[in-house]
Amino acid sequence: MTINLHDPIQIGTVQLKNRLIMAPMQQNQGTPDSYATDYHVKFYSERAEHVSLIIIESTVVSANGRLFPDDIGIYTEQHTLPLRRIVDAVHAKGTPIFIQLTHAGRKAWPAVTKKPIAPSAIAYDGEYVLPQTMTQADINEVIEQFRMAARRSRQAGFDGIELHAAHGHLLHQFLSPLSNRRSDAYGGSLENRVRLIQEVLGAIRTEVGINYPVQLRVSASDFADGGLTPAEVALALTYLESELDAVHVSSGGLVPAAPLATPEGYQTPYAAVIKQYVKIPVIAVGNIRTRAFANFILADEMADMIAIGRPLLENAKFGEKMLSLA
Template sequence: MSALFSPLTLRSLTLRNRVGVSPMCQYSSEDGFATDWHLVHLGAFATGGAGLVLTEAAAVTPEGRISPHDLGIWDDAHIPMLRHITAFCRAQGAVMGIQLAHAGRKASTRRPWEQPAGAVPLAEGGWDNVMAPSAVPFAPTYPLPQELSLDGIAQVIASFRAAANRALAAGFQVVELHAAHGYLLHEFLSPLANARTDRYGGSFENRTRLLLEVTDAVRAVWPDELPLIVRISATDWADGGWTVDESVQLASLLKARGVDLIDCSSGGLAAHQQIAIGPGYQVPFAHRIRAETGVPTAAVGLITDAAQAEQVVADGSADVVLLARELLRNPRWPLMAAHALGASITWPPQYERARLRS
């Protein structure tokens, strides 16, 4: 029996398999609204057999977008189209999740295909009031961020809580908090971005405070029967930054607060990071956190082959494998992988005539 294509139960939800869609920004929204692009994009993964489909980062405030073209969930008006998308994807058997995010000092940038090399990345139609734990820019070409006041921090927490309520109204079954890749919650974690001297800076306890407060706020309104995920960058890949040891400590704290799975990515906080990239290069982070804390984990990063993904789950390195670029290349990767592994998987009846036979 395939480990990758065995079900996984988190609280009251059961994923039909351990293949998930990693959040991938599409930069295709206007004023935060999902469009037909998102319906087709996410719907293809659901019909393609993924067990968990996560949206791209959905900004909890307008100024929390990575670009002016990011998905948002700061307004009730965003709910109807999102509900349409979740209804379609859930009807195909996928569990639907949304990633709630605030871009912090990396906000208001151009879309990737609109960024000339070496140029200031501030987007046309963007905003100058990018926020961060401290007035420390991501890179010399980025704008100087404003240090969040205590009132501003309280507003961020309230925005995540309100976004979780909207996510529930939109039909999502899973919420993922984005605390990775150099965005706001990660910025508070890392000494390379957080130079505060109040209760949100300095010690490990203080630097983790905002993420834990956001987690508590979301868990308080998110139904007990539904899972909560947190994505972290397990290391900054830079001297003096956030470390794997700290990620293990943090995972234990998150588990105690009702987090059901840690999505283990890395990097994105420091422009001078030195990442040792290779196939499955982030899997050891998921393995260590799972082994030392007992919290389920998701592995991400250059996982492309069915046998490779199978091994990640079979050897206990992670409970879920999240794919990104490989699913862009082939949204029906789960159907193909199940065939390669000799696993049983349901095909949409409309596609049954194309099912691969042994």
């Protein structure tokens, strides 16, 4: 039987009515203290009706890991209530909603993070502060921050968690040899470089249990010599798959390098590689704008779900268009 965009699917225990997902996209509309606002409630509810899942933007787990001065966070109990309003608005449209949990690491914006931390003391570029190499105490603190963020996420009513290990943020920094030059148990071999993600996932599972969906977003290529490749990321996922319900495949962000071109579905081949290694559902994302192309990806078993981002920024009704037009 040929799979298409209209077919239902499950991520863990959550049933999705179709295979079209809203990808997380930074809105830069948070308060100076990282609280979600009325803007977010309106923005996500307007886009929730036709997609089968909303994944909200990067939501930081630590005041020391903020992305921008106007991001949103979940690093205190007080952050939970504004996020709950987003959840309720999306649920009113009959759609599940996941939260994306993030720590920026060395990509924490200097205006709001004066002492960023990272696996190694390597700055992202000249605009960012040189980070401090993380001690074991720092690592333990970050794991605890993710654990507490997972607890608050469930309290806020989210149906699942996407753990952000892509786009050059902290967990990606540990995974890539370009940013991780450690010689301890968290550096060197792939088994060591994946260890922090394993420990964060373990901490999250202590809070949410085995029946609460948790997925991982990865960058399958660093677009730089010596960086991550799709095959290496796929191998990393074999260490993590037992704790995951899905994987969301993106690329880049670790260093100031970009792909040479971004044609239609330019990241889909990365998803296809990873799908060969894992049994959990794989989400493809990246300039997928027509139902015909989405159905081709699904029918050819390159991915199990399709995430769209920028088209929904441009047109809140794009989900309806994609499901009804070729």
